[in-house]
Amino acid sequence: MRTSFRAATAVVAALAVLGPVGYFWYDSLVPGTYDMAAMGYPDNGGGSPVEHDHTVGMSVADLKGPSGTPDVAVTLTARKDGARYTLNGATPGPEIRAEQGQLIQVTLVNESVPDGVTLHWHGVDVPNGEDGVAGITQDAVLRGQSFVYRFVAKDAGTYWYHSHQVSHEQVKNGLFGALVITPRGQRIPDQVALVHTYDGKRTINGKPGIADLSATTLRVINTDAGPIRIWVSGTAFRVTAIDGHDVNQPDQVTDRAVPVTAGGRVDLRLSTPGRVDVGGGAALAAAGTQPVALPRDTIDFLSYGKSGPLGFDPGKANRAFRYDIGRRFGFLDGKPGMWWTVNGHLFPDVPMFMVKTGDIVRMTLHNGSGEVHPMHLHGHHVVVLSRNGVAATGSPWWTDSLDVGDGDSYEIAFVADNPGIWADHCHNLEHVPEGLVVHLAYAGVRSSFQVGGPAGNTPE
Structure with missing residues (x-):
């Protein structure tokens, strides 16, 4: 009798423990094929309810660039060579240039990438159907296939594609x-510095070490997963643009580092030729310049430059969202581990931020996860209003890639003026398959594509 009682007690105790575990395991499972627009739960941000019927409305496939003869036409052929990927046989891929207002056409050909490939135009507010996110705005381009992207170069600035x-x-x-x-009609010499780490070695435009500085206007692009600090020596300089948006009346500075978020860009104008270090022993240098140590102080974009008009009034926002990043133990697609959370929820049970065209949106980004996260909203630029309760006082800080440090809170704002279904994720791209991604969805727009499926769409 005692043995039976003990056995029964053990079974009950095991069920009490394993029952909830089994429930959470089952609840975390993600279908092999699913509509990203149907995942999670709608968040209306305190505004009027937005219809969340993802089966009706305009398809993202119809939100395309214009027809007509392109001003700039490029073909990019993607290949996989061992662990390395190339475009037209090189990495980084070809530099694409256009004048403001020109129509760009890029034909992507997948020659040998086995998992398929797309191109996303990072920082460019393209129509949603040109955004290049597999399973959301298009199917992955499989081996032997091609895809044509078309969009107008509306805003002058420094961007990148990936x-x-x-x-x-x-x-x-x-x-x-x-x-x-x-800018239309301008012919100012400039130099691009794509910063990327290959196999632990930091490079500029794919090459380690010191390269020649050929211009005093420099466009720095951080394609890595984490933030970097760059610094100028031998001359004074100004930060003239952040993420493709001009800084209003930028201050001339010396002996201060410049932060560049993962995915972010800064344009520098040097007073005279000098040296620009990006860390890891990589630099651009004019003849005769000598290296100096990384400065102790760093420019704070919250107060850099002079204030100016935003073009809209954040005080009249009709939607306010919270994007609270955390981390906890749980199950993600049946796998136990420490996963990123959004507003306390694990993917796929995360918010879908719902808007209507013309809405003024405010969003609070808070990070309590223990790591920095470079947050990137597709299809929109946002303006930073405050950090940790301190209001912005410098030039309007327009950004599409914003480092949110552990313990920090940023308040940002934007106008919902680009209909679609847009990813809003961490640009430390390893964090995205670990759950740090949500979407901004417009009323009356649906996706024509699914994650998984015959194309094996895997946007992360």
Whole structure:
């Protein structure tokens, strides 16, 4: 009798422990094929309810660039050579240049990338159907297939492009390149510095060590997974643009480092030729310049430059969202571990931020996860209003790639003026398959594509 009682007690105790574990395991499972727009739960941000019927409305496939003869036409052929990926046989891929207002056409050909490939135009507010996110805005381009992207170079600035199919692997190993849009009619000499780490070695435009500085206007692009600090020696300089947006009346500075978020860009104007270090022994240098140590002080974009108009009033926002990043133990697609959370929820039970075209949106980004996260919203630029309760006082800080440090809170704002279904994720791309991604969805827009499926769409 005692043995039976003990056995029964053990079974009950095991069920009491394993029952909830089994429930959470089962609840975490993600289907092999699913509509990303149907995942999670709608968050209306305190505004009027937005219809969340993902089966009706305009398809993202219809939100395309214009027809007509392109001003700039490029073909990019993607290949996989061992662990390295290339575009037209090189990494970084070719630098694409256009003038503001020109129509760009890029034909992506997948010659030998087995998992498929796409191209995302990082920082360029393209129509949603041109955004290049596998399973959301298109199917991955499989071997032997091609895909044509078309969009107008609306905003001058420094941008880049990269794969958004198995992106944590493909970007790290070479599928990316620079995109520069120059102001109409301007011919100012400049130099691009794509900063990327290959096999633990930091490079500029794919080459380690010291390269020649050929211009005093420099476009720095951080394609790595984490933030970097760059510094100028031998001359004074100004930060003239951040993430493709001009800084209003930038201050001339010396002996201060410049932060560059993962995925972010800064434009520098040097007073005279000098030296620009990006860390890891990589630099651009004019003849005769000598290296100096990384400065102790760093420019704070919250107060850099002079204030100016935003073009809209954040005080009239009709939606307010919270994007609270945490980390906890749980199950993600049946796998136990420490996973990133959004507003306390594990993927796929995360918010879908719902908006209507024309909405003014405020969002609070808070990070309590223990690590820095470079947050990137597709299809929009946002303006930083405050950090940790301290209001921005410098030039309007427009950004599409924002480092949110552990313990920090940022308040940002933007106008919902680009209909679609847009990824809003960490650009430490290893964090995305670990659950740090949500989406911004417009009323009346649905996705025509699914994650998984015949194309094996894997946007992370």
